[in-house]
Amino acid sequence: MHNFNDEELDEVINSDEVFPKLSHLGYPLFDANGNLEITEEENLEMLSLVEKKFIEILDILRISRNDPNSANTPKRIAKMYVNELFAGRFSAPPKTTIFPNRKKVDELIISKGITVMSLCSHHWQPITGECIIGYIPGDYVIGLSKFNRIVDWFSRRGQIQEELGEQIADYLMDLLKPRALAVVIKAKHYCIIARGVNEVEDKALMITSVMRGLMMDDVTLRHEFLKLIEN
Numbered sequence: 001m002h003n004f005n006d007e008e009l010d011e012v013i014n015s016d017e018v019f020p021k022l023s024h025l026g027y028p029l030f031d032a033n034g035n036l037e038i039t040e041e042e043n044l045e046m047l048s049l050v051e052k053k054f055i056e057i058l059d060i061l062r063i064s065r066n067d068p069n070s071a072n073t074p075k076r077i078a079k080m081y082v083n084e085l086f087a088g089r090f091s092a093p094p095k096t097t098i099f100p101n102r103k104k105v106d107e108l109i110i111s112k113g114i115t116v117m118s119l120c121s122h123h124w125q126p127i128t129g130e131c132i133i134g135y136i137p138g139d140y141v142i143g144l145s146k147f148n149r150i151v152d153w154f155s156r157r158g159q160i161q162e163e164l165g166e167q168i169a170d171y172l173m174d175l176l177k178p179r180a181l182a183v184v185i186k187a188k189h190y191c192i193i194a195r196g197v198n199e200v201e202d203k204a205l206m207i208t209s210v211m212r213g214l215m216m217d218d219v220t221l222r223h224e225f226l227k228l229i230e231n
Helices: 006-012 040-060 073-085 144-155 161-176 219-229
Strands: 098-100 109-120 126-136 140-142 180-189 205-213
Touching: 040 073, 109 144, 109 161, 109 180, 109 219, 126 144, 126 161, 126 219, 140 144, 140 161, 144 161, 161 180, 161 205, 180 219
Parallel strands: none
Antiparallel strands: 098 140, 109 126, 126 180, 180 205
């Protein structure tokens, strides 16, 4: 196997010969934070194949499956990745009902404490934290619980946090067409806690924000939003 240096990788990064567009089974390959709904049959096939590969990984790591704690680990890992941590890659978007803004609400609506459970696409380590969404409605409003479902759908993929916020904001802009929108994510990254620099957990916090519409253009509004969420 050839080990590419950085310059060689730059030359071949878009090469089909090195990075194919189809899997060995003929399925399309797509970005870790992308989405392509699969059938139940494809799900079962994926679970079986991932389990077999993790059996190989245990073998390479010299972990005996005679150890009762490791006997069913490959099956558990397969279910965790396919049906939990990467579920947003393979499932349809959550059903989301929007309602007419009958009272012409034109003030900030903020939802805090939305759980983020994602996976770093670089090292496959957890990204855990909170998402805060604020918006001023246009013609539509949305039930607050729907924000949780949308954030979870986008989170359950391989990610970098910067793109996760952008994906959520794009989706909400298309869905609600709000006058103003803000998506703030505060999360811990275990790729710098469990490995690498081994940062202390309480200090390993990344904060990203995405502002759209009036939230970007109106400095007073943006300051009001940031003041309301700071605690």
